[in-house]
Amino acid sequence: MNTxxxxxxxxxxxxxxxxxxxxxxxxxELEQHLQSCQKCRIVxxxxxxxxxxxxxxxxxxxxxxxxxxxxxxxLNLEDYxxxxx
Amino acid sequence: MINETEKAAFSMEALRGGDREEFxxxxxxxxxxxxxxxxxxxxxxxxxxxxxxxxxxxAFKALPTFEGRSSLSTWLYRIAINEALMTLRKRxxxxxxxxxxxxxxxxxxxxxEILDWCCLPEREMLSVESRKFMNEAIQQLSPALxxxxxxxxxxxxxxxxxxxTLNLSETAVKTRxxxxxxRLRELLTVxxxxxxxxxxxx
Numbered sequence: 024m025n026t027x028x029x030x031x032x033x034x035x036x037x038x039x040x041x042x043x044x045x046x047x048x049x050x051x052e053l054e055q056h057l058q059s060c061q062k063c064r065i066v067x068x069x070x071x072x073x074x075x076x077x078x079x080x081x082x083x084x085x086x087x088x089x090x091x092x093x094x095x096x097x098l099n100l101e102d103y104x105x106x107x108x
Numbered sequence: 109m110i111n112e113t114e115k116a117a118f119s120m121e122a123l124r125g126g127d128r129e130e131f132x133x134x135x136x137x138x139x140x141x142x143x144x145x146x147x148x149x150x151x152x153x154x155x156x157x158x159x160x161x162x163x164x165x166x167a168f169k170a171l172p173t174f175e176g177r178s179s180l181s182t183w184l185y186r187i188a189i190n191e192a193l194m195t196l197r198k199r200x201x202x203x204x205x206x207x208x209x210x211x212x213x214x215x216x217x218x219x220x221e222i223l224d225w226c227c228l229p230e231r232e233m234l235s236v237e238s239r240k241f242m243n244e245a246i247q248q249l250s251p252a253l254x255x256x257x258x259x260x261x262x263x264x265x266x267x268x269x270x271x272x273t274l275n276l277s278e279t280a281v282k283t284r285x286x287x288x289x290x291r292l293r294e295l296l297t298v299x300x301x302x303x304x305x306x307x308x309x310x
């Protein structure tokens with residue numbers, strides 16, 4: 024198998040690999056390949072970074088006060104609206 | 109993430125019986141997550157708000173029949189994600205199904221864009237503009253892949269919880285997750301790659 028074939032065969036394992044749930048024997052195989060393949064190292068690093076960036080919670084996505092107020096109103100829960108900030 | 113909120117245990121008896129105070133507490137606990145799910149799935153604040161309201165209206169009606177076979181949060185996520193998928197279906201009829209068009213030919217997932225952009229400064233990666241691009245990139249995923257990615261990687265559900273929420277096997281969730289992640293990696297590499305090139309030129 025040439026390098027490109029190895030890379031392509033290992034792509035299917037990458038998601039489990041970055042989650043740390045890859046089967047140990049496959050994991051060894053993948054890590055051996057990574058030592059000699061810069062292309063796959065870049066793919067693994069940027070894949071990890073992609074997941075990490077999306078996982079960062081952003082404060083702008085907290086429930087806005089007006090959205091919260093309209094939700095409580097729609098559910099006839101306006102009595103409970105004042106209780107919390 | 110959801111397991112922590114789950115500890116704020118609810119009285120199921122009160123919720124099933126339509127107790128308003130307990131329901132208000134339930135809404136308080138989960139509304140931020142449901143709204144965020146809506147924003148990520150729909151990328152439109154008005155649609156996300158409509159979906160948020162519909163989700164809790166349906167949950168209130170369905171609570172008396174909640175059997176507890178899944179956790180309360182998984183059950184609520186299921187209602188929410190179905191609302192989101194229904195909204196997407198209305199936007200583009202005949203196109204949206206959680207089951208369709210995912211398992212395509214091998215080879216499609218092979219990485220094409222190879223450029224290391226991990227060295228970019230954090231502020232660049234977390235800028236408002238970058239965030240906007242990242243949200244738009246999610247919209248390029250099919251609804252089937254998007255649902256899996258948002259639940260697992262943004263909301264932080266486990267593979268099993270994601271599978272339960274979407275009524276899929278864990279294997280199907282993993283396959284879709286792999287495709288979604290690799291697709292987003294490609295899109296982000298194109299976007300951040302340009303910034304790496306720019307910063308080297310400067």
